[in-house]
Amino acid sequence: MAKLGDLARLIRSKNAGPFTLTFDVMFESDNAYQAVLAANVLTKASFAKLYNVPKDEVLFFAHDTAKAIKISIPRPYVQGDRDDGDAYGGQQHAPLVEIEVPA
């Protein structure tokens, strides 16, 4: 059992404009990328559950050339509003790092 953070070359989150948050899980090798996709531990449904957001608001993409999984959701708070604690959206990916990926 490895963690997603050990398999990826980069896991990051970022604003995609003031109203959208986007997550990139990027891999060095095709093997790691395909293994994570096949393990089904990072899906639209699992993400919605982990972040407690409605599944139909989650956009999920697999980008084979970039060897990357990308997920986008509406921002929980508009960027810069009183309740927003992350102006750049750069620290919202942390729970993804800990996802267990079966070998």
Add this chain to the structure above:
Amino acid sequence: MNEVRVLSASGQIGSGFLESSFARGIELKPHVIGCDGGSTDSGPAHLGSGKPHFSREGTKRDLKLMLQGRNRINVPLIVGSCGFGGGDDGVDWMRDIALEIAREEGLKFRLALVRSEQDKAYLKKRLKEGRITPLNPAPPISDDVIDRSSHIVGMMGHEPLADAIEHGAQVILAGRASDTSLFATVPLMKGTGAGPAWHAAKILECGTACVVQRKRPDSIMAWVRDDHFDVEPMDMDVHCTPQSVASHTLYENADPFLITEPDGTVDTHGARYEALNDRAVRVRGSQFHRAERGTIKLEGAEFGGYQAIIIGGVREPFIIRQLDSWLQAMKEKFVPRVHEMFDGRLGPDDYDIHVRVYGRDGVMGKLEPLAHQVGHEVGLLFTITSAEEGTTDAIAKTFAHFALHYPIPEWRGLISGIAFPMAPAYVNRGPVYRFNLNHVVTPDTPLEMFRTEYLEV
């Protein structure tokens, strides 16, 4: 074969680039030099206040090198989203820097200032006509929202920039512009493929963000042709790979394959990336789907009051185990204190006290899956906001003292329940702003929302 070379000086004017990288770019004789100057990325304060993000010194250094480089090879220089928010103040700020450099360095050029701040009467007319539509997600829009905005900008496409070049502009300082438009304009004018022109522009707009290991903001060049483009960083020690270039369409973009522009959509589903050598990449197969009607995205920011902050920490286990009820109770008990302090003129709806708990859910808020786990200490960030600067200051001063000594039932006697790392405990941060628009306008023409002024420098 038609080839247009496009030099991107850096990801953001003012963030810097290596003089040697930029000079190498100039030697390769680009047809245009571009640099983006703004974003919404650091929050609504820049658009709301009109104040720039980067320093005047850093911006002047970058602009000087660009103006001198442009002068050497006599090609257009396009700087977009001047002053960060891209409002008229930002264009004026950049104009003054450009004029100062021209005087000091003896440079002459025809300057176009393309302003993108929006007329409120125009927007209300378009709203009434049903020609302002929300993107997803978007806050509500009304005449009132338009009226109370401190600044609203429209994000221009390539058309106002092309129009300025057709009118002889050698240097264009633009208000809010789509980052890609700055780099797509000249290739489109010279008739390269629209797919390669727009996709290359997306890769160029962040400078060297698309390289394998970014050392610093720096210059990068694209060779745009009919059915493909090549991209290569100007620093010989920096590399692009097919994966690093393909990955760049992911950055700050909700959909990694489709990128929406004012007059259509860049589609990279069919893009194929090929290494030309260990530093340069060729991209084929990018498409551009022209929209039936072009749209201009609006960005708006409104004043959200005057704010003060208080930073503190709690280590005491009895307080931590009842943290939420303790914080809630102190806010409630503070209401009569405000009432007496302002002689009844100020009620609980006239100010806002918000607290963020670091060590629990301070970073992620309602997205935090581990919000039930609290460590042995927590950090507290209070924000106090009201419509008047004096009121905010008075409430912040009083609340810091009130919160410090707010009791818990376990202890009999006066407690000091918050560790303040600074004295005074509060900091006034002045006016704050909030984003209030995520909408597009359907104009009659791509030029009607932008105003161009020409100066002979």
